[in-house]
Amino acid sequence: MGAVEKRTKTFRAGPVRIRVTTDDAAARPKERLTRERIVDAAMDLMAEKGYDGVSMRSLARALDTGQASLYAHVANKEELDQLVIDRICSELDVPEPDPENWAEQLKQVLRDCLELYRAHPGTARAAMGMIPTQEGGLRIAEGMLAICIRGGVSPQAAAWFCDIAALFVCAVAYEEQIWTQRMVDGAGHDDLHEFHEDVDGQLMAAFGQLPADRFPFVTGYARELTAGDGDERLEFGLDLLVSGLEAASERYRDR
Amino acid sequence: MGAVEKRTKTFRAGPVRIRVTTDDAAARPKERLTRERIVDAAMDLMAEKGYDGVSMRSLARALDTGQASLYAHVANKEELDQLVIDRICSELDVPEPDPENWAEQLKQVLRDCLELYRAHPGTARAAMGMIPTQEGGLRIAEGMLAICIRGGVSPQAAAWFCDIAALFVCAVAYEEQIWTQRMVDGAGHDDLHEFHEDVDGQLMAAFGQLPADRFPFVTGYARELTAGDGDERLEFGLDLLVSGLEAASERYRDR
DNA sequence: AGTGGTTTCGAACGGTGTTCGTGAATGACG
DNA sequence: CGTCATTCACGAACACCGTTCGAAACCACT
Numbered sequence: 371m372g373a374v375e376k377r378t379k380t381f382r383a384g385p386v387r388i389r390v391t392t393d394d395a396a397a398r399p400k401e402r403l404t405r406e407r408i409v410d411a412a413m414d415l416m417a418e419k420g421y422d423g424v425s426m427r428s429l430a431r432a433l434d435t436g437q438a439s440l441y442a443h444v445a446n447k448e449e450l451d452q453l454v455i456d457r458i459c460s461e462l463d464v465p466e467p468d469p470e471n472w473a474e475q476l477k478q479v480l481r482d483c484l485e486l487y488r489a490h491p492g493t494a495r496a497a498m499g500m501i502p503t504q505e506g507g508l509r510i511a512e513g514m515l516a517i518c519i520r521g522g523v524s525p526q527a528a529a530w531f532c533d534i535a536a537l538f539v540c541a542v543a544y545e546e547q548i549w550t551q552r553m554v555d556g557a558g559h560d561d562l563h564e565f566h567e568d569v570d571g572q573l574m575a576a577f578g579q580l581p582a583d584r585f586p587f588v589t590g591y592a593r594e595l596t597a598g599d600g601d602e603r604l605e606f607g608l609d610l611l612v613s614g615l616e617a618a619s620e621r622y623r624d625r
Numbered sequence: 626m627g628a629v630e631k632r633t634k635t636f637r638a639g640p641v642r643i644r645v646t647t648d649d650a651a652a653r654p655k656e657r658l659t660r661e662r663i664v665d666a667a668m669d670l671m672a673e674k675g676y677d678g679v680s681m682r683s684l685a686r687a688l689d690t691g692q693a694s695l696y697a698h699v700a701n702k703e704e705l706d707q708l709v710i711d712r713i714c715s716e717l718d719v720p721e722p723d724p725e726n727w728a729e730q731l732k733q734v735l736r737d738c739l740e741l742y743r744a745h746p747g748t749a750r751a752a753m754g755m756i757p758t759q760e761g762g763l764r765i766a767e768g769m770l771a772i773c774i775r776g777g778v779s780p781q782a783a784a785w786f787c788d789i790a791a792l793f794v795c796a797v798a799y800e801e802q803i804w805t806q807r808m809v810d811g812a813g814h815d816d817l818h819e820f821h822e823d824v825d826g827q828l829m830a831a832f833g834q835l836p837a838d839r840f841p842f843v844t845g846y847a848r849e850l851t852a853g854d855g856d857e858r859l860e861f862g863l864d865l866l867v868s869g870l871e872a873a874s875e876r877y878r879d880r
Numbered sequence: 881a882g883t884g885g886t887t888t889c890g891a892a893c894g895g896t897g898t899t900c901g902t903g904a905a906t907g908a909c910g
Numbered sequence: 911c912g913t914c915a916t917t918c919a920c921g922a923a924c925a926c927c928g929t930t931c932g933a934a935a936c937c938a939c940t
Binding site: 498499501503508511512515516519525526527528529530531532533534537538540541542544545548549573576580584585586587588591594595597598603606607609610611612613614615616617618621622 | 753754756758763766767770771774780781782783784785786787788789792793795796797799800803804828831835839840841842843846849850852853858861862864865866867868869870871872873876877
């Protein structure tokens with residue numbers, strides 16, 4: 371069946387070295403470390419423990435190796451983060467541009483982005499401030515740019531929109547993940563939705579009880595300020611950005 | 626001249642305590658620690674070394690005291706960050722609402738916010754994910770909300786807009802500060818503007834040299850993607866958000 | 881002078897990213 | 911099979927981090 375594998379074991383006693391070669395009696399005891407395996411483990415760990423749960427030490431522990439071993443395959447933690455983000459980006463697929471539907475297509479891609487961040491807790495923090503220069507991220511940028519341009523958006527507006535929209539979604543996801551992390555740490559709740567309602571309730575009470583003479587609007591509109599979950603707020607943001615793009619695109623036609 | 630000051634020195638050996646009282650021979654050797662002094666020092670340090678330059682240790686060192694001393698005045702680093710942000714917020718003043726001019730007024734407040742972040746490097750990172758619950762931050766929220774509402778924006782749209790716009794400006798500032806920090810660390814440049822041009826140049830070259838068959842839009846619009854400095858991009862974002870608000874406000878009138 | 885409560889702070893705990901040097905495993909070649 | 915150079919793995923160490931503890935020092939008041 372499988373190819374004949376060879377294993378060698380080396381011992382040393384002073385200058386003397388002994389090598390034993392076996393014909394795959396007991397298969398390779400440890401799989402060799404690769405970038406792939408490291409990124410895989412990092413993603414598992416991040417999904418389980420969040421961004422701060424992924425340290426070079428915990429990652430090495432999860433891979434049953436030493437910390438220093440990781441640095442043979444990854445320059446530093448920043449590069450690791452980039453690799454993780456890029457891997458995640460490659461999970462998202464962007465649709466073929468449909469010029470009739472560009473606005474809705476854009477919104478959908480951005481919704482999918484948030485969903486992706488949510489599926490991998492902790493990633494938003496890693497993605498902030500990262501310029502897509504690798505395969506995965508570039509694919510998304512290319513797709514969004516295509517949708518805009520083919521939809522008739524002026525090039526400069528399209529380019530800046532992609533930048534800003536990605537930043538916005540990332541920021542929303544980051545904020546959300548800060549709060550879920552806070553919930554995990556606090557451990558007072560099991561359900562995220564319940565937790566958010568609780569925070570909103572406390573916040574609304576706090577806003578409502580401010581001195582009404584100095585904060586008339588905050589107290590008066592406490593309900594609106596604390597209304598809506600993450601999805602509703604994202605949807606509002608997308609509405610703003612896309613409506614804004616429709617309104618502003620032509621103003622940037624002449625660069 | 627000055628009032629007669631007393632100084633006491635206490636020694637202890639088990640249950641026995643010995644106190645020596647001097648009549649202000651050498652005046653009080655150390656000024657007492659206060660929240661104010663701590664926040665002052667934190668801001669100085671942050672301005673000089675960025676967010677990561679402010680650790681409880683480095684802060685204690687700057688104040689010529691022990692780390693543990695800080696915890697008598699500040700619960701933890703998170704609270705310290707809040708205090709710093711709040712102090713900064715109180716530097717910004719928001720104008721009286723002018724209903725004719727609400728859109729421009731909003732933009733100006735947001736521009737001022739970015740300017741404030743810029744004046745205090747590192748603060749954007751600290752402000753991310755922070756809900757304004759103290760004096761300084763609330764004042765800004767109140768002011769922006771007032772401008773919106775008095776300008777005729779629907780309450781729910783106004784509330785969410787304030788949230789999203791603040792998030793956006795913070796994200797822009799954060800991204801900017803990541804890059805300036807990278808410049809400081811890299812130390813290849815002295816001037817930020819020059820540094821940005823350099824990065825943009827490299828980026829444009831990288832985008833331009835991608836395989837044109839798989840990334841036709843990214844390669845084709847490399848110039849637009851890398852165009853514009855922070856201010857131009859912020860201005861575009863504000864244009865998007867405010868135009869979007871004008872367009873979307875009524876859709877959220879019935880909550 | 882005595883005492884109680886507050887403030888100060890050195891030392892330590894358990895974490896972090898990263899580097900260094902050693903030695904084991906491996907591929908190539910005779 | 912023997913030898914060698916290269917690659918890879920990894921324990922130990924360095925210099926940090928936020929936070930806690932307990933004891934010392936200090937202030938205000940009796």
